[in-house]
Amino acid sequence: xxxxxxAWVVAMVVCLVASNVLICDVNAAGECGKTPIRSAAAxxxxxxxxxxNARAAVPPSCCSKVGSLIKTAPKCLCAVLLSPxxxxxxxxxxxxxxxPKRCNIRNxxxxxxxxxxxxx
Numbered sequence: 001x002x003x004x005x006x007a008w009v010v011a012m013v014v015c016l017v018a019s020n021v022l023i024c025d026v027n028a029a030g031e032c033g034k035t036p037i038r039s040a041a042a043x044x045x046x047x048x049x050x051x052x053n054a055r056a057a058v059p060p061s062c063c064s065k066v067g068s069l070i071k072t073a074p075k076c077l078c079a080v081l082l083s084p085x086x087x088x089x090x091x092x093x094x095x096x097x098x099x100p101k102r103c104n105i106r107n108x109x110x111x112x113x114x115x116x117x118x119x120x
Contacts (some may be wrong), residue, residue, distance in 0.1 A: 031079035041080045051096035063103035070100060070108055078114035093117055
């Protein structure tokens with residue numbers, strides 16, 4: 001194995017080990033723009049209880065964050081909810097996807113697909 005291939009393999013292993021969820025943040029634009037998906041997920045931390053329990057009240061801070069994310073990067077919300085990081089945090093996508101409706105967010109992308117889920 002030549003040096004450049006070895007360096008690439010080492011970099012990938014370090015990235016995988018450091019990420020804890022097998023996701024490596026890069027500076028390229030993805031579903032969340034230039035914001036790493038981990039940062040986008042962390043911004044939705046006020047939503048954790050509501051994302052795991054359909055009967056839990058959705059905190060206003062969660063509604064604010066979700067509303068903002070829907071306005072700026074609607075695909076990012078799906079990317080976060082379907083990420084391994086969300087699964088690891090105990091988020092249930094089928095419940096989490098109902099948060100925009102539970103927050104009464106106007107102009108939410110109702111009817112849009114988010115993986116195998118449809119936004120209500």
